[in-house]
Amino acid sequence: MRALLLPLALAACIPSEVVSPLLSGYRDASVPIASKADFDPARFAGRWYEIARFPVPFQSDCAGAIAEYGPPEDGVLSVRNLCLDAEGRVTDSIEGAARPVGPGRLRVTLDGVPFAAPYWVLWTDEGYRTAVVGTPDGRAGWILNRAPTLPRDRRVAALEVLAFNGFAVEKLAWTEQE
Known part of the structure; x- marks a missing residue:
């Protein structure tokens, strides 16, 4: 399974001018995008369940x-992503680090992946x-939640x-969590 995660992680890290012909994006580039101005990495640390995602290889x-984010050490969060099967069992994982590079903006590096990827926290x-x-x-893109189920009001938000x-x-694509 790690062999499957590595190409995905690599694809997420390749500069967009190289990947654009290969992957279709899920965002209208003409629309401005904003990250969370008051993002607090310490409060972001912990376990997050994927509720929904845009399909990625x-x-x-x-x-x-x-996704598990460890408490910041020197401003950097540790990252551990777990892939689950239909029964909720972990089938693969990958680790790395998320370095804040601006308000709500993380530069994520994953073990074995030669590039870093920009992950923006748009909202919490x-x-x-x-x-x-x-x-x-x-x-x-992902919708994440601390619990496996998401209340309707936060889903709408x-x-x-x-x-x-x-x-x-x-x-x-909506994720079924156990």
Whole structure:
């Protein structure tokens, strides 16, 4: 499974001018995109369940996913992404680091991947229970939640944030979490 995650991770890290012909984006590039200005990496640390994602090759064999961010050390968060099968069992994982490079903007490096990828936190609710993360070029995006299920009000808010930032919300794939 690690062999499947590596190409996905690589695809997420290649400069957009190289990947654009290979992958279709999920965001209208003419729409301005904004990251969370008051993003707090310490509050972002912890376990996040994938609620929805824009389909990407590196997660094609994942029925679900969990992202774990460790507490910041010298400003850098550790990252561990887990791929889950349909029964909720971990089938693969990859680790790395997320370095804040601006308000709500992380530069993610993953072990064995020679490039870093820009992951922008577009929104979290006030309690850091739900988050919307995307790449500025629109090749990837996720709705994450601290629990496996997402309340309706935060689901609506997350969809509004994605739409406001130019993402094609109708192309989201919803994850079934155990």
